[in-house]
Amino acid sequence: MSASEFFDMGGYAFYVWSSYGLATVLLGWVFISPIFNKKSIIKELRMKYRQQERQQQDSTDS
């Protein structure tokens, strides 16, 4: 089997590769998005905790 024969999928190239393409893109995105999500949560929480610390310090100072 040659490479072009393989990619042609017996004439069904569009249907086969669209199926695998969609699955790859969608599952890839679902897989990767929580990594960024977790990073942004940690960043968000770090800022929140810092703010809380500052407020506590302010209240003890005054």
Added chain:
Amino acid sequence: MKLPAIVHKFSSPKNFYTMSGKMVPWFAWGFGLSLIFGLYYGFFVAPTDYQQGESYRIMFVHVPAAWMSMFIYMVMAVSGGVGLIWRIKTADLMASVSAPIGAAFTFIALVTGSLWGKPMWGTYWVWDARLTSELILLFLYLGFIALQASIEDPRNAARAGAVLAIVGVVNIPIIHYSVEWWSTLHQGATVSKIDKPSIHIDMLIPLLVMAVSFKLYYATSVLMRARGEILRREQNSRWVKEIVAEEAK
């Protein structure tokens, strides 16, 4: 019915975070290796189908995705139910973070089915029982996500979502048996038939390997989602503060 204390201790958010962190790499490796093996077998070892030619290779993504769409729904409904009855926060969490993954698999099952249907049946879509009930499953997932997003209080959101998920379980046997109960273009079950699967062994192997691979994908991906979301939900507890401080270094 009360659960033993050990269950609550084991399913505590902190313990969940630690344990899942250890499990994710294993699931991820299992997923990667089984995916490579499954795709290789599916494209290079599995023979051409005598009726459908090469188009049937869509099966190796379509069928496992359809199985996952139902499997994840059951996980979502069961963990939602557990959260509802025993107030286990991590069970609520698992239900919430499963929904987008389940919705993705359902969408993939629908679209790949459609792309397989066009060359084989001559149409992208028919309103028959199998396709319609699978479409309803997608709406159940989207409804669950929208419902939880619309309720601010996390406990009320979890409760409402769980009730929706449990009611929707009715749809699962309908999807499964739809090809037997109603006449349809969709082919019947070939793998779960009681006597003998009516499928060539070299087609069955990649199909089952891909099914395992998708399960491991789900395990990896759901735990990664849960680990992020748990930090947000438990942000006022000390262990989360420690982790955030640790990660900042």
